[in-house]
Amino acid sequence: QVQLVESGGGLVQPGGSLTLSCTGSGFSRFFNVMGWFRQAPEKEREAISCASNADNSTYYETSVKGRFSISRDNAKNTVYLQMNSLKPEDTGVYYCATTFIKGGSEAVCLSERMEAWGNGILVTVSS
Numbered sequence: 001q002v003q004l005v006e007s008g009g010g011l012v013q014p015g016g017s018l019t020l021s022c023t024g025s026g027f028s029r030f031f032n033v034m035g036w037f038r039q040a041p042e043k044e045r046e047a048i049s050c051a052s053n054a055d056n057s058t059y060y061e062t063s064v065k066g067r068f069s070i071s072r073d074n075a076k077n078t079v080y081l082q083m084n085s086l087k088p089e090d091t092g093v094y095y096c097a098t099t100f101i102k103g104g105s106e107a108v109c110l111s112e113r114m115e116a117w118g119n120g121i122l123v124t125v126s127s
């Protein structure tokens with residue numbers, strides 16, 4: 001089965017930056033969506049950003065548009081999330097997830113569509 005391993009979390013002050021990385025293994029097909037979901041304290045898990053290697057499309061949750069940037073190294077099955085101008089409300093456990101898709105498909109970013117998940121990594125934004 002697919003396995004995902006996240007890295008790069010930690011504590012950062014408001015306005016700071018942080019980059020998360022997620023490397024996958026065991027992919028049986030090439031085309032996929034990889035993305036990031038956040039579980040904030042006492043809140044439901046929500047999609048933050050996803051990227052497709054089929055059509056190179058991306059999705060961003062509205063609150064992170066202009067601040068976060070998702071990128072991929074497809075040869076390494078790795079996805080990154082560059083987070084800038086961080087706010088306290090960005091705090092939470094960030095989960096990497098992936099799902100296989102057909103060639104040419106867009107970056108669907110729905111929790112219920114994801115087929116594999118990482119263990120999550122904590123990001124804390126606090127002064």
